[in-house]
Amino acid sequence: MVKREEIVHAANLIRIDLEDHAKYIEQIEKILNYFDILDEASGESEVIVQEASLEKLRDDKHIPYDEELIKQLKNYKGTFVKAPKMI
Amino acid sequence: MNLGITATQYLEQVKNGSFTAEEFMAKTMERIRKVEGSIHAYISLNDDAISQAKQIDKKLKAKEKVGSCLGMPISIKDNICTKGMKTTCASKMLENFVAPYDATVVFNLKSQDAIITGKTNLDEFAMGISTEFSYFGPSRNPWNIDYVPGGSSGGSAVSVSALECIASLGSDTGGSVRNPASFCSVVGLKPTYGLVSRYGLISYANSIEQVGPIARTVEDTAFILNIISGIDSHDNTTIDKGKVDYTKELDAGVKGKRIGIISEMTGIGVDKQVASATSKAISKLQSLGAECSEVSLDSVKYSVATYYTIAATEAGSNLARYDNIRYGFDFDVEGFEFNAYISKARKNFGPEVTRRMILGAFVPSAGYVGKYFYKALKVRSKIKYEIEEAFKKFDLLISPTVPILPFKIGEKIDDPLSLYLLDINTIVANLSGIPAISIPYEISHGLPIGIQLFADLAKEQTLLQAAYALEKTTNLPGAPI
Numbered sequence: 217m218v219k220r221e222e223i224v225h226a227a228n229l230i231r232i233d234l235e236d237h238a239k240y241i242e243q244i245e246k247i248l249n250y251f252d253i254l255d256e257a258s259g260e261s262e263v264i265v266q267e268a269s270l271e272k273l274r275d276d277k278h279i280p281y282d283e284e285l286i287k288q289l290k291n292y293k294g295t296f297v298k299a300p301k302m303i
Numbered sequence: 304m305n306l307g308i309t310a311t312q313y314l315e316q317v318k319n320g321s322f323t324a325e326e327f328m329a330k331t332m333e334r335i336r337k338v339e340g341s342i343h344a345y346i347s348l349n350d351d352a353i354s355q356a357k358q359i360d361k362k363l364k365a366k367e368k369v370g371s372c373l374g375m376p377i378s379i380k381d382n383i384c385t386k387g388m389k390t391t392c393a394s395k396m397l398e399n400f401v402a403p404y405d406a407t408v409v410f411n412l413k414s415q416d417a418i419i420t421g422k423t424n425l426d427e428f429a430m431g432i433s434t435e436f437s438y439f440g441p442s443r444n445p446w447n448i449d450y451v452p453g454g455s456s457g458g459s460a461v462s463v464s465a466l467e468c469i470a471s472l473g474s475d476t477g478g479s480v481r482n483p484a485s486f487c488s489v490v491g492l493k494p495t496y497g498l499v500s501r502y503g504l505i506s507y508a509n510s511i512e513q514v515g516p517i518a519r520t521v522e523d524t525a526f527i528l529n530i531i532s533g534i535d536s537h538d539n540t541t542i543d544k545g546k547v548d549y550t551k552e553l554d555a556g557v558k559g560k561r562i563g564i565i566s567e568m569t570g571i572g573v574d575k576q577v578a579s580a581t582s583k584a585i586s587k588l589q590s591l592g593a594e595c596s597e598v599s600l601d602s603v604k605y606s607v608a609t610y611y612t613i614a615a616t617e618a619g620s621n622l623a624r625y626d627n628i629r630y631g632f633d634f635d636v637e638g639f640e641f642n643a644y645i646s647k648a649r650k651n652f653g654p655e656v657t658r659r660m661i662l663g664a665f666v667p668s669a670g671y672v673g674k675y676f677y678k679a680l681k682v683r684s685k686i687k688y689e690i691e692e693a694f695k696k697f698d699l700l701i702s703p704t705v706p707i708l709p710f711k712i713g714e715k716i717d718d719p720l721s722l723y724l725l726d727i728n729t730i731v732a733n734l735s736g737i738p739a740i741s742i743p744y745e746i747s748h749g750l751p752i753g754i755q756l757f758a759d760l761a762k763e764q765t766l767l768q769a770a771y772a773l774e775k776t777t778n779l780p781g782a783p784i
Contacts, residue, residue: 218665226665230619231646232657240654244661247720251608251666254678257685274536284403289629291636299628300636300644 218248304330306466307781310375310523313469317363317373324363324374324418328356331376331420335467338784342443342452344461346381347389348421355418370416371530377412378468380459381422382429383514384503385409388419392505393437394427395651396625399632406503407538408472408514408531415530420468423458427653428622429474429507431455432482432725435716436655443712444486445782447749450709453486455479459517460487464782470518470527476508477610478704478729480515481741485704485753488743488779490524490770491517493729495761496736497542499528500535508617509540511610511733521742521771525549528763542761549763553771558592560698560769562756567603568702568728577703580745580752585701587776588769598693598700602686603731607723609686610730611659612666612679619663622656625649658719683734690735694759699769702728704741704753728755738763740770743779751779 223241227234234241291298304322317324332353339345349355359374379385382392384402386409391397405413412419426436434442434457442457444450445465452461456473460483463471473480475493484491492515499514506512516527529550534543562585569581585595602609625631627648636644652660666675693700705725715721732739737760741753754773758766 218671222670223661223665226668227661229668230623230649230660230664231642232649232652232660232664233646234661240658240661243719244658244665247611247658247662247723248665248675250720251612251675253605253608254612254675254682257602257605257678257682273539282403288400288403290627290631297628298636300639300641302641 218245220245306330306334307519309520310469310518310526313375314373324356324359325353328353328374328376328418331468335420338465338467341448342445342461342465342784343440344423344442344458344465344467345378345421346391346393346424346439346458349388349419352376352418352420359416359418370414372412372415372417375417375470376420376468377417378420378423378459378462378471379409380425380456380471380473382425382474382505383409383472384505385419385422388422390422390505392428393425393439394653394656395438396631398438400630404503407500407535409503411530420462423456423462423471425458426455427656428505428618429455429476429479430618430655430659432478432722433715434458434483435712436653438653441712444709445784446488446709446746446751448784449711450750451486451712453483453705453709456517457483460484460489460491463487463489463517463519465784466781470516470523472514472531473517474504474512475515475733476512476614477726477733480517481704481729481739481753481755484517484741485743486709486751488746488751488753488782489517489519490521490740490742490774491515492524492528492740493732493738494528494532494763495542495738497540498532498544498738498761498763500533500538500541502535502537506621508614509621510617511614521767521774522550522553524740525553525767544761547764549767552764553768555768556591557588557769557772560593561696562588562593562595563598563693563697563700564595565603565700565702566597566599568706573703573706574708576708576747577706577752580747581701581703581754584744584754584773588701588773591772591776595701598697600686600689600693600731602682602689603727605682606686606730606734607727609679609682610726610734611662611723612675613683613734615659615663616667616676617663618659622660655719686731687735690731690737698758698765700757702755704728704755708747708750708752732757736760738766740766742770742773744773744777746779
C-alpha cells in the first residue's frame with residue numbers, strides 16, 4: 217500500500233506543488249493500487265531491450281544550431297540565458 | 304461540390320478539371336467556418352491555405368511538376384511541428400510556441416504538395432482518450448455533439464469526419480489514432496514502430512508512440528502512409544523497408560487468411576452492441592474466406608498497468624524540459640529561487656498531465672522501481688512474446704477498437720482510472736510495436752463502432768488488404784453534422 221506522503225514526495229521531486237491538488241493524490245493512490253495487478257504477473261521473462269543498430273548512425277558532422285531555436289528562449293542575451301537563482 | 308470525397312476522388316477530379324485546388328480549399332475553409340463553433344476540431348488554421356492552393360493550380364496550368372497530393376487539404380494534430388505555425392500540444396505551457404522546423408511527416412506531405420488546413424485539437428500533450436483535457440476546450444463528436452470524439456487525436460478524427468479536410472495526421476501512443484477514428488467513424492492506422500519518423504512529434508512516450516494517418520477510407524490511409532513512411536536520419540528508430548506502395552493490391556482479399564479473435568478483448572467488459580458488431584464483422588470475414596478462431600493473450604489483463612507505468616515514466620522525463628526557461632510564457636525569473644520558479648511554471652499544466660507527471664516520478668523512484676517500472680518492462684516483454692507466438696498461428700488478429708460506444712462529454716472526466724481502462728484493446732499494439740487499424744463498421748443508435756485489426760511487425764500490406772476487404776462489406780452514412 218502506497219503512503220500519501222510518498223506521492224507528495226514524488227510530486228516534490230518533479231517540482232509539482234500539490235497544495236491545490238488534494239484530489240490528485242486520491243486519484244493517483246487509486247491508480248497505483250490498480251497497478252498492483254502487476255504483482256500477479258509472472259516475473260520470469262527477461263526484459264527485452266530495444267536495440268538500435270550502430271551501423272545506421274548518421275555521419276559525425278557538426279551541424280550548427282539554428283538561430284531560430286535560440287529565439288525560442290524567453291530571456292536571453294547573445295548566447296546567455298537568464299535563469300532563476302540556483303541557491 | 305462534394306467535400307465528402309475520398310483522397311483518390313479528389314486527385315481524379317482536380318486532374319480532370321472538375322474543380323481547382325483553390326476552389327476545393329476555399330469551400331473547405333468555408334465549411335470549417337460553418338461547423339467549427341459546434342465541433343471545435345481545430346486549434347489554429349492556416350490563413351495561407353487558399354493562396355497556397357492557388358499556387359498549385361498555377362503550376363498545374365503551366366504543366367510544371369506537382370507533388371502527388373495536388374493541393375489536398377490535410378489537417379495536422381497540434382503536437383506535430385509545423386514550421387512558422389503554432390504547435391501548442393493543446394497546453395497552456397506551449398500556447399505561443401511557434402515551431403522553428405517541420406516534422407519529417409509534415410515535410411514529406413508538403414513535398415508532395417499537400418496543404419495544411421490547420422492544427423487539430425488533442426488532449427493536452429496527447430494524454431487522454433476524449434479530447435476533454437485540451438486547454439482550449441473539448442472537441443465534439445460530429446455524430447452527436449454531446450458526446451466525446453475520442454482521443455487524444457480527437458480533433459484530427461473530427462476534422463476528417465466533419466468534412467473539414469480530406470485526411471489528417473494524428474499520433475498514437477496508446478490508441479490515440481484508433482480510438483477517435485472508431486468514435487468518429489473514420490479509418491485510423493497505428494503503423495509499426497519505426498515505420499514513420501517521430502522527428503518533430505513532440506515527445507510523450509518515445510518507445511511506444513507513432514504518427515499515423517486518419518482518413519475516410521482504407522485506400523486513402525494507404526496513400527498517406529506511402530508519403531509519411533520511410534527511414535529518416537533524424538530518427539534512429541526508423542526502419543528501412545525500402546519503397547513500398549501500400550495502395551497496390553489492396554483488393555487481394557482475405558481468402559485463406561487466418562484471423563485470431565482475441566478472447567481477452569472480445570468478452571467481459573465489452574458493450575453488447577460493440578460485441579454484436581464485432582461478431583458480425585468476424586462472420587463477414589469468414590464469408591469472404593478467412594479462417595477465424597479464438598486466441599488467448601494472457602498478459603492483456605496486465606497491459607493497462609504496464610502501459611501507464613511505462614508511458615508515465617517516459618512522460619515524466621520528457622515533460623521535465625518544460626521549465627519555462629526554454630519554452631513557456633512570460634514571467635520574469637527575478638525574485639524566484641530555481642525550484643519555486645519551475646513549480647510555479649508547472650502549475651500551468653492541466654490535470655491529466657499533472658497526474659501523469661506525478662505517476663512518472665513515482666513508479667521509477669528508488670523504493671518502487673522494482674515493483675512498478677521494472678515489472679512493467681518484464682510484462683511488456685511477455686506481451687511481445689505472446690504476440691510473436693500468436694502470429695506463428697495467425698496472419699491477423701481482431702477485436703473491437705474500443706470496448707464501449709462513445710460516451711457523453713464530462714461523464715468520465717473525474718475518474719481517470721476508468722478512462723485508462725478503456726485503452727485495453729489498443730495499447731497492446733503500442734507495447735509490442737505491431738501495426739493496427741480501426742475500420743468504421745456500424746452505427747448503433749447514432750453512434751459509431753469501429754473494428755480493429757492487427758498484423759505482425761511491418762506487415763502493413765496484409766493489414767491494409769484485410770481492412771479494405773472488411774470496409775467493402777459496409778455501407779455507412781456520413782456524419783450528420
